Amino acid sequence: MLKRIIQIIGLVFGGMIGAELSDTVRGGAMWTESSQGLLQYSGTYYSSVGLGAFCGLAAATLLAGPVVRFMQQGTERAAGLPTVELVSGAAGLIGGLAVSALLYPALSGLSGVWLFVPAVMTLFFGYMGLRIGLLKKDELAIGYSAYMSTRIAKEPEQEESWFEEHKILDTSVIIDGRIADICKTGFIEGTLVIPEFVLEELQHIADSSDLLKRNRGRRGLDILNKIQKELDVRVLIYEGDFEEIGEVDSKLVKLAKVLRGKVVTNDFNLNKVCELQGVSVLNINDLANAVKPVVLPGEEIIVQVIKDGKEHGQGVAYLDDGTMIVVEGGREFIGSTMEVLVTSVLQTSAGRMIFAKPKLLEKAQ
Numbered sequence: 390m391l392k393r394i395i396q397i398i399g400l401v402f403g404g405m406i407g408a409e410l411s412d413t414v415r416g417g418a419m420w421t422e423s424s425q426g427l428l429q430y431s432g433t434y435y436s437s438v439g440l441g442a443f444c445g446l447a448a449a450t451l452l453a454g455p456v457v458r459f460m461q462q463g464t465e466r467a468a469g470l471p472t473v474e475l476v477s478g479a480a481g482l483i484g485g486l487a488v489s490a491l492l493y494p495a496l497s498g499l500s501g502v503w504l505f506v507p508a509v510m511t512l513f514f515g516y517m518g519l520r521i522g523l524l525k526k527d528e529l530a531i532g533y534s535a536y537m538s539t540r541i542a543k544e545p546e547q548e549e550s551w552f553e554e555h556k557i558l559d560t561s562v563i564i565d566g567r568i569a570d571i572c573k574t575g576f577i578e579g580t581l582v583i584p585e586f587v588l589e590e591l592q593h594i595a596d597s598s599d600l601l602k603r604n605r606g607r608r609g610l611d612i613l614n615k616i617q618k619e620l621d622v623r624v625l626i627y628e629g630d631f632e633e634i635g636e637v638d639s640k641l642v643k644l645a646k647v648l649r650g651k652v653v654t655n656d657f658n659l660n661k662v663c664e665l666q667g668v669s670v671l672n673i674n675d676l677a678n679a680v681k682p683v684v685l686p687g688e689e690i691i692v693q694v695i696k697d698g699k700e701h702g703q704g705v706a707y708l709d710d711g712t713m714i715v716v717e718g719g720r721e722f723i724g725s726t727m728e729v730l731v732t733s734v735l736q737t738s739a740g741r742m743i744f745a746k747p748k749l750l751e752k753a754q
Contacts, residue, residue: 392454395456396449396453400442403446477522477525481520484521557651558587558653559653560587562656563612580623581625583624588613642663645669655673685731692727694720697723732745
């Protein structure tokens with residue numbers, strides 16, 4: 390079908406070119422006004438149109454195959470491009486052509502060699518607009534994402550827009566899985582932003598040849614699927630990327646600055662980088678430490694000593710939430726459940742540590 394259309398276009402344009410050549414010849418030749426002269430002119434005109442149409446059809450037939458293949462390849466390549474690149478490139482191209490159209494009236498009076506200046510100008514501004522649009526695709530994507538999230542955040546009955554802070558998830562906190570439980574309780578407000586480059590990293594981990602990494606990656610993908618399908622939270626998949634930045638952590642920091650959001654993580658190093666660059670952080674480990682049961686010196690708790698401590702005579706026990714208890718003189722009670730008296734509590738970056746001694750020793754004293 391497309392080949393037939395190209396042949397018809399070649400036929401029509403060939404006939405038009407033949408007619409133009411015939412008029413040019415007529416203007417330079419002397420034709421008599423007699424019936425014989427008119428007949429001769431008519432024969433020359435129609436012969437030129439027919440010859441031009443035939444040449445146009447022949448040229449279109451020869452070029453139809455390569456042109457169709459070129460258009461199919463171009464269509465396939467365009468279909469494979471991300472939507473963000475297509476939209477930004479089209480917007481830039483339209484802008485460049487609009488600038489060219491505005492300047493055309495000033496150049497329409499040119500003649501001779503300068504007759505081709507408007508065409509060259511159109512090509513130049515169109516190409517420049519296309520390139521600028523592609524280079525600005527990240528900013529356009531960020532702006533669109535922010536606009537859509539604001540539209541989603543707006544209540545149906547509320548006309549005024551209100552600022553909604555984005556929560557940007559990193560790879561480690563997704564694999565950790567506790568973010569799903571936190572969202573389920575309703576403590577996370579706003580929109581969860583899942584960058585596409587984080588999804589790519591998760592996919593890469595899930596496809597790893599290492600069994601442990603592969604299980605971690607699949608767990609992360611399962612957690613995201615649970616958040617999207619089972620929990621009542623807004624989720625935004627950010628499709629943009631910062632190609633000039635190589636590290637995923639640096640991309641997260643950049644995205645948080647652009648969206649004015651917070652990074653949700655349990656990565657200690659990313660936490661420090663965000664603090665240094667003025668980006669707000671929600672650290673899951675800090676939250677877990679904050680909600681652990683408060684144990685004060687002098688309280689009595691029942692624990693089971695399970696192993697030796699680092700120092701001589703020490704025993705180690707754990708609370709249900711994983712808090713480690715160092716029991717002085719508890720080595721001889723390994724494997725038994727006993728009541729201990731809390732002597733001190735130490736808060737570290739790794740968590741809370743409790744020091745205690747057996748209550749039996751306290752009574753003996």
